[in-house]
Every structure is written in structure tokens, then in C-alpha cells.
Amino acid sequence: MVLTAGFSTAIPQDGLDQPQRFWAVLAVALGLVMAVLDGAIANVALPTIATDVHASAHDSVSIINAYQIAVMMLLLPFASLGEILGYKRVFLGGIVLFTCASLGCALSMTLDQLTVARVIQGCGAAGQMSVSGALIRYAYPRAKLGQGLAINALVVAASTAAAPSIASAILAVAHWEWLFAINVPIGFACFGSPIGPCRSPSAPPCATTAPAPCSARSAWG
Known part of the structure; x- marks a missing residue:
């Protein structure tokens, strides 16, 4: 069946089979949850973070801006890179x-260190978010797209709405570093045995100049 409009060449598979589809979608969802939550989760703890890193209220805003600016600047470039290198490679790279930047945020002792870690974290989030829709497209058959x-x-919507509540719950029982440290086990979960499709080696890249669309298995490996 044809997966992309405008191509007449048949491809061997329309979407992923179960249970591979479930694990693939779960991996994308975990990545999105982390990326979206960290766009807003630090807002609640900003006064506490500013006090701990000895920063003024004015300067501490860079903790939020660094992440959001990095995401906005890199979404389109990473989406284009996904077409060249393969969606899964960009997603896993993100x-x-x-995950590494989240650990860096949790270990930061100064405002400069935390801001740099947040920029890198935003780069990773952009890598995940930029290709999530494309991976979903190849995970589901056209009838269930x-x-x-x-x-x-x-x-995305649930993560955005829940971010303040999740941040408040974490701060009620732990220090602000755990707002970022909690991403580390979630990031590792994307590479754990339950998320098999996202852990396997990537297939040849999907290029925009290819004569036929990449199949679901080539997009996911």
C-alpha cells in the first residue's frame, strides 16, 4: 500500500505490527512528555533555583528562556535533518x-552552568519533538493515522497542563534538582528492553529525493 500521497510505488508494509507499534509509540510519548514538561516545569521552582544559585530574579529568567529559544531555533533544522539521516537517528540523538543535559542541570551549581545545560537540553528536546509526528506517521497504518x-x-496537551502540578508535587518532597534528575531514568527507559524498536540500529536514511517513500520499518529501523 502507498503510505505517502503522490507516490505510486507500493511499499511492503503499512505501519508497524503489534506489539512493535505499541513500544514505538510509547517511546515517542516518553520523549514528548520529557520535552514538554521541561518547557514549563522549572517555572514553579524559579524563585528557589535563583536563591540556590545566587542569581537575581531578573537573571534567573534565562533558565526558562535558554530552553525555549533552543527548541524554537532547532525544530525546523532537526526536522530537515531527519529527512537526511533518518527520523529514528534524530529522535534517539535527541x-x-x-538525558545527559538533564543530569547536567541537576548537578549545576551556578546560574551559568544551569543556563548552558538548559540550552543543551533544549537542543535534545528539539530533536525529539521535530520528528515525533513523522515517526507516528510510519508507526500507524494509514487507516489509523x-x-x-x-x-x-x-x-503534548496533557503534559503542558500537568507541568505545574507535577513540579509542585516533586518540590513538596524533594529539592529542585529532582525536577531535572527525574528525566534520567525516563530517558534510559527509551533504550530499555521494553522499547525494542527504538533501540535497534537505524536503517538507511529517508531522503526527500528518494524515488519512493520510506516504509515503516525503514523509518523505525
């Missing part, structure tokens, strides 16, 4: 960068 995109949108 997961690795985001709307369902996949709806789940994707629900994850």
Missing part, C-alpha cells in the same frame, strides 16, 4: 542529548 496523531496531541 533523547541522549536531553488519525488515532496516532490524536494520541500524540493528547500527550
Whole structure:
């Protein structure tokens, strides 16, 4: 069946089979949850963070801006890179960068260190978010593509709405560093055995100049 409009060449598979599809979508959802939460989760703890790193209220805003600016600047470049190198490679690269940067945020002792870590974290988030829709497109068959995109949108909306509550719950029992440290085990979960499709080696890249669209297995490896 044809996966992309405008191409007449048949491809061997329309979407991923179960249970591979479930694990693939779960991996994308975990990445999105981390990326979206960290866009707003630090807002609640900003006064506490500013006090601990000895920064003024004015300067501490850079903790938020550094992340958001990095995401906005790199979403489109990473989406284009996904077409060249393969969506899964960009997604996994974003997961690795985001997880390492989250650990860097948790270990930061000064405002400068935290700001730099947040910039790197934003780069990783952009890598995840830029190709999530494309990976969902290849994970679901065309007949269920709307369902996949709806789940994707629900994850983003729910994460955005829940961010302040999650931040408050964490701060009620732990220090602000755990707002970022909690991403580390979630990031590792994307490479754990339950998320098999996201852990396997990537297939040849999907290029925009290819004569036929990449199949679901080539997009996911």
C-alpha cells in the first residue's frame, strides 16, 4: 500500500505490527512528555533555583528562556535533518542529548552552568519533538493515522497542563534538582528492553529525493 500521497510505488508494509507499534509509540510519548514538561516545569521552582544559585530574579529568567529559544531555533533544522539521516537517528540523538543535559542541570551549581545545560537540553528536546509526528506517521497504518496523531496531541496537551502540578508535587518532597534528575531514568527507559524498536540500529536514511517513500520499518529501523 502507498503510505505517502503522490507516490505510486507500493511499499511492503503499512505501519508497524503489534506489539512493535505499541513500544514505538510509547517511546515517542516518553520523549514528548520529557520535552514538554521541561518547557514549563522549572517555572514553579524559579524563585528557589535563583536563591540556590545566587542569581537575581531578573537573571534567573534565562533558565526558562535558554530552553525555549533552543527548541524554537532547532525544530525546523532537526526536522530537515531527519529527512537526511533518518527520523529514528534524530529522535534517539535527541533523547541522549536531553538525558545527559538533564543530569547536567541537576548537578549545576551556578546560574551559568544551569543556563548552558538548559540550552543543551533544549537542543535534545528539539530533536525529539521535530520528528515525533513523522515517526507516528510510519508507526500507524494509514487507516489509523488519525488515532496516532490524536494520541500524540493528547500527550503534548496533557503534559503542558500537568507541568505545574507535577513540579509542585516533586518540590513538596524533594529539592529542585529532582525536577531535572527525574528525566534520567525516563530517558534510559527509551533504550530499555521494553522499547525494542527504538533501540535497534537505524536503517538507511529517508531522503526527500528518494524515488519512493520510506516504509515503516525503514523509518523505525
